[in-house]
Amino acid sequence: MTDQDNGPPAGASGTGGDAEASDQEQRRLALQCLVKGWEDALNKGVDPQTVAITALSTGLTGLVDTLGQEGARMVAEKLPEQIAAGYFSPKESQH
Template sequence: MDALSDDEEFDFPLPNDDEQRRIALQIFLDAWDDALAEGVDPDVLANTAIFAAFSDMVETYGEESVAELADGLRDRVRQGEFTLNQTRH
């Protein structure tokens, strides 16, 4: 069987952005569950995930761009964007 060269096209469509996000989230949640099962504290997991995400984004986009993104997170958190089980009264 021949290996694909870098310039050969695939015969199947690549997932769109929404599908990639869904796949990435499922992989991440599975890894999260595995870490919890191994006894890793949820706070340690959360802080590690945030560190990994910010480190990767800083490497890709630079400190200033990531700082601007972080500035906007406060309002998004307060507006419930990251709250999974929202109950509104």
């Protein structure tokens, strides 16, 4: 998991530096919370694959909720190419 994202859908991003800084801070805070929850689940004995599948499912549900089915589909369409390019490969410094 990385601190990068797929970017906001068209028309959803801010127009200036403050909005972008705020978006980056929001992503950083969200990532910290998610990593803590992930680590908590692993420490409680939940299988890593189960945590990953549950996180992915929860994330996709959130995308559908916020972007609608079409917006979520557009984000998900990019995933195979991003996975193949190593976009989500863990960095040694994260572990």
